[in-house]
Amino acid sequence: MATARTASPATMIGVNKPTNGHFKGQTKPTGQQSGLHGTSQLPSHKMTTVTCILYLQDVTSTKGNEFEDYCLKRELLMGIFEMGWEKPSPIQEESIPIALSGRDILARAKNGTGKSGAYLIPLLERIDLKKDHIQAIVMVPTRELALQVSQISIQISKHLGGVKVMATTGGTNLRDDIMRLDEIVHVVIATPGRILDLIKKGVAKVNKAQIMVMDEADKLLSQDFVILIEDIISFLPKDRQILLYSATFPISVQKFMNKHLKKPYEINLMEELTLKGITQYYAYVTEKQKVHCLNTLFSRLQINQSIIFCNSTQRVELLAKKITQLGYSCFYIHAKMMQEYRNRVFHDFRNGLCRNLVCTDLFTRGIDIQAVNVVINFDFPKSAETYLHRIGRSGRFGHLGLAINLITSDDRYNLKSIEDQLVTDIKPIPGSIDKSLYVAEYHSVDPDDDDGSDGGLKNKEQGAA
DSSP: OOOOOOOOGGGOTTOOOOBTTBOOSOOOOOBSOOSSSOOOBOOTTOEEEEEOOOOOHHHHOOOOOOGGGGTOOHHHHHHHHHTTOOSOOHHHHHHHHHHHTTOOEEEEOOTTSSHHHHHHHHHHHTOOTTOOSOOEEEEOSSHHHHHHHHHHHHHHTTTSSOOOEEEEOTTSOHHHHHHHHTSOOSEEEEOHHHHHHHHHTTSSOOTTOOEEEEETHHHHTSTTTHHHHHHHHTTSOTTOEEEEEESOOOHHHHHHHHHHOSSOEEEEOOSSSSOTTEEEEEEEOOGGGHHHHHHHHHHHSOOSEEEEEOSSHHHHHHHHHHHHHTTOOOEEEOTTSOHHHHHHHHHHHHTTSOSEEEEOGGGOSSOOOTTEEEEEESSOOSSHHHHHHHHTTSSGGGOOEEEEEEEOGGGHHHHHHHHHHHTOOOEEOOSSOOGGGTOOEEEEEOGGGSOSSSTTOOBSOOOOO
16 A cells, blocks of 8 residues: 655644643534534533444343353442443353353454453452462453453452452553562453563562463464463463453464363354444545545534544644644544553543544554444555454444545555455445434533533443443
């Protein structure tokens, strides 16, 4: 794909200086009608609360089990219900009893169908508070996912009476992690490089850890991480349990399974790779027309929250500036930002403080923000796997979503290839998009009535993480 060009920063006059991923300026909310004949604006001081009434079979086609059926501790059940998880999703129904039995699992399920709950619930159930060593490790490919998973584990386990959960990732103070591990830690949620460093320093003692989870296993077993993962496993006891979860399973996963898993219980809840709940369109444009097309989409779509993907960090910042210049609220995030700023942007966007987020593929893995109902590929991805994970940011836990791809002449062959690989149909964008394809029932929320915890934008149907 030819290198795309974008507007020079010198042309972006009148944009206030960004502050660590947050652009300040006039907030211009996106249009609230999906038709192409006029828009009605939502007042800039009000966000929206979504009550989703449309669910897909990915989360509704269950066996009718209840969380109580798995003989879980009463205190763990309290945490589960307080999360708003009323009944297990299909992946949780399949995983929880097998994981509780101690058997290895190879699970394939779509993004947003409850994978985090599928492994965290049995993992936390099996923690023995009488033992003061690391009993479980959850491996994830990104810092953001580590923070998200650790937060979920802390919330679910808060009534268990002392389960200690720790998140450790690269880009943070190593000394703080060393001091934390000097105290009791039962569960470690980590990125591979950091936990391996702590293991080799003799600080993180994992020789008694009975469970290792690999979330987004396809990424963890890519060339970037596989050597680290193999090294980490060499420090674990031979009788450990390994749980693998991902939406895609390339050859690397098959090789790893054959080498390290013992008669794994295989779960496949995916008839096809692409998410059924995502309506996919493409708009054929030149590079110079992309920003104008994006502006048109903002004015004509009913966006609750959107994530916009670019293929480089430079283009992320340039586009975020341009969006702000157009008058829309916008955050951005990429891997070259300092970790504390990335954490703040992620936290604020998740809490609904901004409607639009521009990012690189850093943000494609397992991030669960249910308010996102539109994903836009400003730059079209190069691989089917990346495309799948990008559009999976909308349609979380069975909610409907919309994916729009801006396609240049350089992307046309890649578009056809991804359609073929995913056995899906990406259609030309119509003159008017039926909002029932991606919009649930909304009502405005007055910030004065909000408790301030979610910026006035909160999904009342919590679902599973």
